[in-house]
Amino acid sequence: MKKRRKTVSEDRLTITQRNARPENERENSSPHIPVDQTIDIVSRLQAKSVAACRCVSKLWGSTLRLPHFNELFLTRSLARPQLLFAFQKHGRFCFFSSPQPQNPDENSSPIVANYHMRLSFDGVFCEMSESIHGLVCLIYTKEISRGRTETVPVVCNPSTGQSLPLPKLTTKRVKVISYLGYDPVDKQFKVLSMTRRHENAWECGEHQILTLGTGEFSWRMVECRISHDLPRKRICIDGVLYYPATDRSSRDCMIVCFDVRSESFKSIIVVEDVYRAALDGYLIDYNGKLGLYECDFDWFFDGSLELLVLEDAEKQVWSKHTYLFPPNLWKDIVGTAEVHFVGVTRTNEVVFWIERMMPSCLLYCNIERKTIVRVALHGLEAGKNRKVYTCLDHVENVNLELLL
Structure with missing residues (x-):
């Protein structure tokens, strides 16, 4: 044995x-x-x-x-765009995503949103940027002492679950706003921050920039010779940040263009109607060009939709596009439900979010075929009765080095 x-x-x-x-x-x-x-x-x-x-x-x-x-992963993700959803709940910001419908019709199946990540913050949430190559920028306000607050920009990657609060700017100015941009040539993400000169003025003061993923996590001053007010909205298209503003000296209406790669500013003087469309409406990416869509939903009842597109920034040439829909089509599909503009897809479909409907729904308005399709969305029950931020053409970015 x-x-x-x-x-x-x-x-x-x-x-x-x-x-x-x-x-x-x-x-x-x-x-x-x-x-x-x-x-x-x-x-x-x-x-x-x-x-x-x-x-x-x-x-x-x-x-x-x-x-x-x-x-390679990012390139292939561009061919399978996603919808990104986010909403605030109990001091947290929650991210979900789903496949983005391609040319949906009345027989399209419902889509399902899957959970990505949540971010806790100790302040009051202000806004979320559009998705830029897989990253988004959140801005929230927190109290630093009695009666004093500061804005905190946080860059998030929902695909990796990473979030990165940006360092505090070295400034004594009272108001700071930050915009995320992407340079497709050098493949770099940069954050542009601007400050307000003093409490009762909206004129831009200092301009600072920070580059992500370089190991040098600090702000740099950049020069802007265009005296303008703080922007209220913006969009990044092909390496350029666009935002409407007024010249503080001449009072001219203009679109300011910030080149992310060269870190330089220039302006496009526009007529008041174009400026109002940019200020009161929406900035969109229309086939890689800046588009302006002024939305008050009157067009649904008269069957028309108008877009302004910047065809040539150097020559300041704009084109106007009018699309006619069959009468009463909107009323038959939506009825009296409240809707919110989301954006325009790469295939030029105008997308809207239907408010306070369960399951959640998106409207796809194909301006070429002149059709309107309602697509049901499941998985966002936790966001009921809350403002849901929706980003079109979101791509998954798995680069872990960007937010380290």
């Missing part, structure tokens, strides 16, 4: 020794998949699956953090 037990013990020891190879040797020999093939396969998955693959081994973890993989 003793001899048999000894034999078994030796056999077990032998098996153990055969499998007790160094960890790095097991990692390098176990996955018999070339690195390039691993990158190609995983780049076709969803962001949550990429996070799981990074935990397979140290080799996979380092491979799936390579700049080449991040860029």
Whole structure:
């Protein structure tokens, strides 16, 4: 009996020794998949699956953090755009996403929003930017002492669950606003911050910029020779931040253009009607150009929709587009429900959010086919009776280095 037990013990020891190879040797020999093939396969998955693959081994973890993989994944994500939803609840900001319908019709299936992340904050939430290459910028106000508050910009990546509060600006000005931009040439994210000169004025004072993902987490002053008021809205299109403003000296109406790559400003003087469309309406990305859509919903009842598009920024040429819909189409589909403008997709479909309806619904207005389709949305029950921020053409960005 003793001899048999000894034999078994030796056999077990032998098996153990055969499998007790160094960890790095097991990692390098176990996955018999070339690195390039691993990158190609995983780049076709969803962001949550990429996070799981990074935990397979140290080799996979380092491979799936390579700049080449991040860029390939982002490129393929652009071909499968998503809808990004966010809302505030009990001191937290919650993010969800769903596949974005492509050319929906009356037979389209409902879409389902999946949970991404939540962000806690100790203040009053102000606004959320549009999704720019997978990142969004949140602005909230917190009290720093009795009667004194400060605005805090936070950049978030819903795909990775990361959030990054930006450092405080070195300024004595009383008001700070921050805008997120992206340079598609150097592939860099930058945050432009502007300050108000004093409490009772809206004139811009200092302009500072911060570049994400470079390891130098600090603000730099940039020069702006255009004296203008603080912008109230903006949009980033192909590396340029656009926002309406008035010249503080001449009182001219204009669109200010900030080139994210060169960090330079220029202005486009516009007539008052164009300025009002930008100020009172919505700034949209229309086929890679700045578009202005003034929405008061009167067009639904007379069957027309008008868009202004900046065709040539240098020559300051605008075009006007009018689209006619069949009479009573809007009333037949929506009735008296309250709706909110969301944006325009890459396929030029105007999208609206239907307020206070369960399940949640989106309206897709195809301006080419002159159709209006209602698409049901499930998974956002927690956002009932709350303001839901909706971003079109959101892409998943799995680059972990951006917010470190």
